[in-house]
Each structure stands twice: as C-alpha cells, then as structure tokens.
Amino acid sequence: MATVTFEHVSKRYGDVLAVKDLSLEIHDAEFMVLVGPSGCGKTTSLRMIAGLEDISEGTLRIGDRVVNDVAAKDRDIAMVFQSYALYPHMTVRDNMAFGLKLRKLPKAEIDKRVDDAARILSLETYLNRKPKELSGGQRQRVALGRAIVREPAVFLMDEPLSNLDAKLRVQTRAEIARLHQRLQTTIVYVTHDQVEAMTMGTRIAVMNMGDLQQVGTPQELYDHPRNRFVAGFIGSPSMNFVDMELSEGRLKGSGFDLPIPARFRNRVADSGARAFAAGFRPEHLTLEAAGESLVIRAKADVVEYLGNEELLHVTVPGHDADVIAIVPASHNVKPGDILDLRLPADRLHLFNAETGDTILADSPAQAASSTVATA
Numbered sequence: 001m002a003t004v005t006f007e008h009v010s011k012r013y014g015d016v017l018a019v020k021d022l023s024l025e026i027h028d029a030e031f032m033v034l035v036g037p038s039g040c041g042k043t044t045s046l047r048m049i050a051g052l053e054d055i056s057e058g059t060l061r062i063g064d065r066v067v068n069d070v071a072a073k074d075r076d077i078a079m080v081f082q083s084y085a086l087y088p089h090m091t092v093r094d095n096m097a098f099g100l101k102l103r104k105l106p107k108a109e110i111d112k113r114v115d116d117a118a119r120i121l122s123l124e125t126y127l128n129r130k131p132k133e134l135s136g137g138q139r140q141r142v143a144l145g146r147a148i149v150r151e152p153a154v155f156l157m158d159e160p161l162s163n164l165d166a167k168l169r170v171q172t173r174a175e176i177a178r179l180h181q182r183l184q185t186t187i188v189y190v191t192h193d194q195v196e197a198m199t200m201g202t203r204i205a206v207m208n209m210g211d212l213q214q215v216g217t218p219q220e221l222y223d224h225p226r227n228r229f230v231a232g233f234i235g236s237p238s239m240n241f242v243d244m245e246l247s248e249g250r251l252k253g254s255g256f257d258l259p260i261p262a263r264f265r266n267r268v269a270d271s272g273a274r275a276f277a278a279g280f281r282p283e284h285l286t287l288e289a290a291g292e293s294l295v296i297r298a299k300a301d302v303v304e305y306l307g308n309e310e311l312l313h314v315t316v317p318g319h320d321a322d323v324i325a326i327v328p329a330s331h332n333v334k335p336g337d338i339l340d341l342r343l344p345a346d347r348l349h350l351f352n353a354e355t356g357d358t359i360l361a362d363s364p365a366q367a368a369s370s371t372v373a374t375a
C-alpha cells in the first residue's frame, strides 16, 4: 500500500518555519497535487517524503512504515525534478537504464523495463538518440522514463513541466495524467500553477506560508473554498472580492449595496461579524435573466475578445478596483457600455473579513424554512 501520511509534520530551517504542523493523508494510487504560491513549503514537503530533508517534528509514513529515519534510497520512491538533468553523452536508453545498472539488475530485466517505459511514453523511436537531439518535451519524457523504470511505490514530481513552452506543457500534462491512469501508482505532484492542479489532481492540497489551507477534489475547492485565500487562488481569472459592512440588513461596500441572499441571512447574523468580503467568480456574472440574483450596474472599460467569450474589465462607481466578468462573445460588449451584471444568489461567497473564513450558507431547504418562519 503506497499511502503517504503526514502527522503533525513541521520543518524548520533555523528561524524559518517552512512547513507548519502538516497533517495530510495521501491515498494509495491517488494523484495528489500540492499547490500554492512561491515559498509556501511545497518543495520542502516533497523533499521530506523523498528523504532529502530531515523532519523537525511529527511523523511521516509511507504505507504503514514510519520513514522519519529511513534513508532516501530505501524509501521506494522516484523523484522527477523541474530540471531533468539527463546525461548528455548517453543515449536515451542508457539514461533510462543508468539507475538500474547501478543497482545491478540483470540486463534482460533492465532492457524489458526500459522498453516498457519507452512504449508508455512513446519514446521507442528515440532510444538511440542523445538528449541534445530531442525536443524539450521529449527530454522531460526521458526524465519521467528514468523514474518509471524504477517501479517505485510513489512518484514525486516537483514542477516537472515548468521548463516547457505553453503548448508542450498542455501536451505533457495530459501524458502525465495518462501515465497515472495506466500505472495506478501514487503520485505527489508539486506546482504553483492552479490550472495544472485543477486539471491533473485527484485531490489538491492548497498551501500558503507553510500552512495547509484546504484539501479536496478540484470541484470541492472550486465550489466550496474554505477561506478567502483558497477562493482567490483556485479559479482563473481569480474571484472578485469586495469589502462589505453589514448595515440595515444589507451588505454595503464601496459602490456596492446588496441584499443578503436568503441562504446567508441566518449565518451572517450568527457569525457576529460586521465586516465581510463578498466573493464572486467572473464566469458567474451574466448579462441574462438569472432567477434570484444580485444586480451590479457597471461600465465596461476594457473588453478582451477571447473568441467564444469576452473578458470584461468593468468599473463600478465608487469602487476602486476593476470587476472582472466573462460573458459569451455574442453580447459584443463595447467599452463605455453600461451593463447590469447579474449574479445568481447561490453563486455568492461571503467571508469573514477578519479571519478570512467562509460564512457557510444554509442549504436551499434550510433557507426556505427560515424564510417561512420569519414571515
């Protein structure tokens, strides 16, 4: 069983607490993505799994075995880095076989594993080439091949796509996802790119400044971010945020004056907070009728044509930041147009301005019954 379990793991470098009290259970055969901004502790977490960093506090297990004091070479893991560092004077075949030769595996076994990996990665026709005769994407595949032939219980990957250009990144992203489907091996994958995280992860662990913020499937994180940080980090373009105060039963902020949707009424009152951040995603604003919705009157400032959609930077009088909206390009919005942007009430997120924690909404049934009770 190739589970990986962090139990209250911390990592200190002198005064720097790079990873704080991390508890995270990575399941067997799962594709777990660690994502977060630069310096949040992703690589450090991965290197602790690999055995390349000591653990300052806590317990780390691979399967049932506590590995805190197990040497890297005895952990049954393989790591793929951003810089693939192939041996330039060796052929692709020899690059992939090198680690197995060091481990003195029989030649027949080495050949079989290299041929299998080459087939999985579509590298069969390149086995006799040198790295300089390959494209960047092919080289990164050789680096993956070098990890695959070791048949590890867990793959660790640290930003393996970041040296590739945009197109190759999308291609190789799909290849790694396919690889995971075929091998059914646990993968822990580090990236700062939320699109990679969303498209590849079975589950995603979002980190910020050494702290684990939330763990969940891509959809859980998108639909139910636990706090403002996760809400702003997951999704592209980012969620819009507006600071609001509770005033006369409404939410008021610079340029905004919104009724509190029914499903938030109890929770806003219960929270005891007066200052909130309202959050709404650009793709949830619409120019069409939208049932119970909040209306935001705004002026189109910049219109970015994206083909099937257009991305609008709109200004709301009295509000100093742009609001971003994405609408079908058929609306053909022009700079200067006055728009009534509608936000379906169930797409609104509210956060406690002080703690950043989400204000959970009532389910529609709860909201309906409370409306009846107060009517």
Ligand SMILES: Nc1ncnc2c1ncn2[C@@H]1O[C@H](COP(=O)(O)OP(=O)(O)OP(=O)(O)O)[C@@H](O)[C@H]1O
Residues within 6 Å of the ligand: 013, 016, 017, 018, 036, 037, 038, 039, 040, 041, 042, 043, 044, 045, 192
């Ligand atoms: N060897 C080290 N000595 C001292 N501090 C370190 C060391 N390695 C990392 N750190 C610090 O620990 C924190 C976490 O670093 P880490 O490399 O894990 O970040 P990361 O999330 O991988 O960032 P990036 O996206 O930039 O790669 C950072 O503040 C970093 O400066």
Ligand SMILES: [Mg+2]
Residues within 6 Å of the ligand: 042, 043, 044
């Ligand atoms: Mg890193």
